[in-house]
Amino acid sequence: MNFCSSCGARVVQRIPPGDDLARHVCEACETIHYQNPKIVAGCIPEWGNRILMCRRAIEPRQGLWTLPAGFMEMGETTEEAAARETLEESGASVEIGQLYSVFSIPRINQVYIMFRGQMKCESFQAGAESLEVKLVRADQIPWDELAFPVIRIILERYISEREQGTYGIYVGNIDTGRVLRTDAD
């Protein structure tokens, strides 16, 4: 950030009064420009004993496999964002169900909020950001071609839990690998 998005003057980096972090501050119009982490919302789309995965058509990690997820937009709820991203990337209509994980990735300032999602019918097709979309059984997950560490952590736990027939809710930090099961009592 070099310029004030409000008045167009150059910004400086300094700690505003009463704050303890350096911010981009406009000395012309006195606007303080805060930057904050973004939410990536998505789901694990379920259809019988299979889940829907997408092969990425865009960078980063073009050609690798992921779960449908993307940046939450203004005016949305987390569930709406998860359902919209799933529809956009995989063509699947899902009923967003149980919250599954809230994973922070502090290194890139993202928080992944992932749900389990029930596909409303066996209908899907690659959206603009996907090369290919596929329903896979546990033994068909392309473990060697996953796009992001967060997807591996979520899928490993999900597959193990599905075998046991019971699912937890997890909060974690992808950068350090710290994951806490944080179920209701």
Place this chain on the structure above:
Amino acid sequence: MNFCSSCGARVVQRIPPGDDLARHVCEACETIHYQNPKIVAGCIPEWGNRILMCRRAIEPRQGLWTLPAGFMEMGETTEEAAARETLEESGASVEIGQLYSVFSIPRINQVYIMFRGQMKCESFQAGAESLEVKLVRADQIPWDELAFPVIRIILERYISEREQGTYGIYVGNIDTGRVLRTDAD
């Protein structure tokens, strides 16, 4: 947003290629300026049968009561943000525990991520953003002087659950009042 924060040119609002929402776009340097919801992280600080509440020293809702919570910063996890905000606003050191709620407020583009927090000792004091900080029993909660609807929804449920001795995990939309208990199986 009027000017490009990268090059200082005027921005226009238009739908970029491959997108379906209008964004602030710089036609000089081609930067697309996305805007996304922000995370407010906080906790319910518990000490025995009491919880710690803060009376706000700042707008909005100056003079009214709330739980410690605030905007997540770059480089943090949600738990770190919740613990930091609790320390800043109430002077209390907490061990962040179970996730308690993920509430979207689409009207103001915020997502509240609230945990239960265990106070490490009975020590607290008003931070710069609080007029007063107080440990309260359920029958002492200032229901008529709460700062935000999200705080009321969280506290009503929390108090009712504490009586029953068991806590859920909730996902909801504060604008519509829709709240879903989304516990692990």
